[in-house]
Amino acid sequence: MPVLAQDAPIRVGGTLPLTGPLAGVGAIHKLAAEVFVERVNARGGILGRKLEYVLLDDQSQPANARTLYERLVTADNVDLLMGPYGTSSIIAAMGVAQRYNKLLVQSSLGDPSLAPYDMQFPALPIGAEPQITDTEVLLDAYAGMATPPKTIAFVTSKFPSALTIAKGGQEVAAARGLETVLSLEYEFGTKDLGAIANRIKAADPDILWSGAVGMEAVQLLDAMARIEYKPKRHFYLFPAPGPTAAHPHAEGLTTLTWFEEHEPFLANAGAADFVAAYNERAKAVGFPYPHAEYQAAAEYAAWQILAAAAEGAGKLDDAAMAEWLRANTVQTALGPRTFEGKFNAGKASTKLKQVQNKQWVTVWPADLRPSGSQFVAP
Incomplete structure (x- = not known):
């Protein structure tokens, strides 16, 4: 039938x-x-x-x-x-x-x-303008710190959205008085980020803004670890969540979020x-x-x-x-x-989360933090 x-x-x-x-x-x-x-x-x-x-x-x-x-x-x-x-x-x-x-x-x-x-x-x-709001959320979160950032480095994949958001982020940073000490772009899918890691270390920004997509965040963390460098504060745009959180050098890094399991x-x-x-x-x-x-x-x-x-x-x-x-x-x-x-x-309803003890925790706005959590930032 x-x-x-x-x-x-x-x-x-x-x-x-x-x-x-x-x-x-x-x-x-x-x-x-x-x-x-x-x-x-x-x-x-x-x-x-x-x-x-x-x-x-x-x-x-x-x-x-x-x-x-x-x-x-x-x-x-x-x-x-x-x-x-x-x-x-x-x-x-x-x-x-x-x-x-x-x-x-x-x-x-x-x-x-x-x-x-x-x-x-x-x-x-x-929202309609993430090229503005994404970096605004990041800088809003750090603005209340005892030592707010003064310099920032933008290192991004040429993945279309990452590139657009990075360029908008530089405009936001400039409007807020941060000095961009490094601006680099690399082809999406690049696996050897050693040269880029060296440029980041030389610039030594108060915030590393990385337009990493997927496993690129892990590859950049690996490259910086090989030269024994860890950024003071580091942000990654669209990282693969599991491998990034589990990375031995990921503690304290941030990314965007719209949902976490708390x-x-x-x-x-x-x-x-x-x-x-x-x-x-x-x-x-x-x-x-x-x-x-x-x-x-x-x-x-x-x-x-x-x-x-x-x-x-x-x-x-x-x-x-x-x-x-x-x-x-x-x-x-x-x-x-x-x-x-x-x-x-x-x-737009964009938030910021952070790796803490190999877990993602929403840290900004403050009223969305799970009980007992803090935004850990130097």
């Missing part, structure tokens, strides 16, 4: 970097997506239909993402799309979605100005259940950091947004789902998400 359309699963297609330089973070997003699909299917699915995740490996290559999203739409005939990880791949997927008038929910676009498509919706609440974040919609399920699975598969943090929560929130749009519209119609998202608030693991303003970005 043939399967009736209303009984067939809703097929959601997407790619993630399961291999290549972004594979460590891609694995986090894959696991978070699987947790969502399993949990929503256990409750009966969406619109009375189970979900099926059609996941392909883009190998950390935007060109592959473009080709694979074309395949998902035209050959695999998926019902809905879910965005990939990483700015370049998201932009590639977005071009395909726009060509076919498909809704695209995405979890990790670091430069919203690259996303003028009106049917893309970001899960991560970075209060008050656990009060967000579905967050506590998500954290419990994700952590159990992460331990079982041997993740180096088997804890839900913002990368995992952003992927989970993207699926919450996609599901809410389908339920809200009452049908799998991309235009109707997009219209519903523009008019409504979605309760997610990252908190309430709205999509007003430029690039459907909504309001």
Whole structure:
């Protein structure tokens, strides 16, 4: 007996970097997506239909993402799309979605100005101008220290969003009176950062601002350790969370966050259940950091947004789902998400976290610190 359309699963297609330089973070997003699909299917699915995740490996290559999203739409005939990880791949997927008038929910676009498509919706609440707000959050956190920083070094990957945020960060630093003592860029995927580490040591800034993506943070920490140098204060933009926190020279380093597995974040919609399920699975598969943090929560929130749009519209119609998202608030693991303003970005809700005893702890704003925690900074 043939399967009736209303009984067939809703097929959601997407790619993630399961291999290549972004594979460590891609694995986090894959696991978070699987947790969502399993949990929503256990409750009966969406619109009375189970979900099926059609996941392909883009190998950390935007060109592959473009080709694979074309395949998902035209050959695999998926019902809905879910965005990939990483700015370049998201932009590639977005071009395909726009060509076919498909809704695209995405979890990790670091430069919203690259996303003028009106049917893309970001899960991560970075706001419309992260090139300003990201560094403002960092400098706000350090401003109250006994010895506020006076000099800063900007060393960044040429990964598109990292490059944009680094340039904006230099403007923010200058406006606040900090002297930029070093400004370096390197090709994304560069593995030998020895020469860069030597330049950082020579400049010896009060803050090292690193536009590292994925494992680049670990590679830079390794390179600085080899020359016996540790920055006074160091910040990394989009590091692989587990390997970075576990690094023997990571104590005290900071990065951005929008979610960690402690209060008050656990009060967000579905967050506590998500954290419990994700952590159990992460331990079982041997993740180096088997804890839900913002990368995992952003992927989970993207699926919450996609599901809410389908339920809200009452049908799998991309235009109707997009219209519903523009008019409504979605309760997610990252908190309430709205999509007003430029690039459907909504309001920024960016925080700062720090490695303390090989764990990530939210340290700024101060009221988001877990009980008994402090911002440890010289």
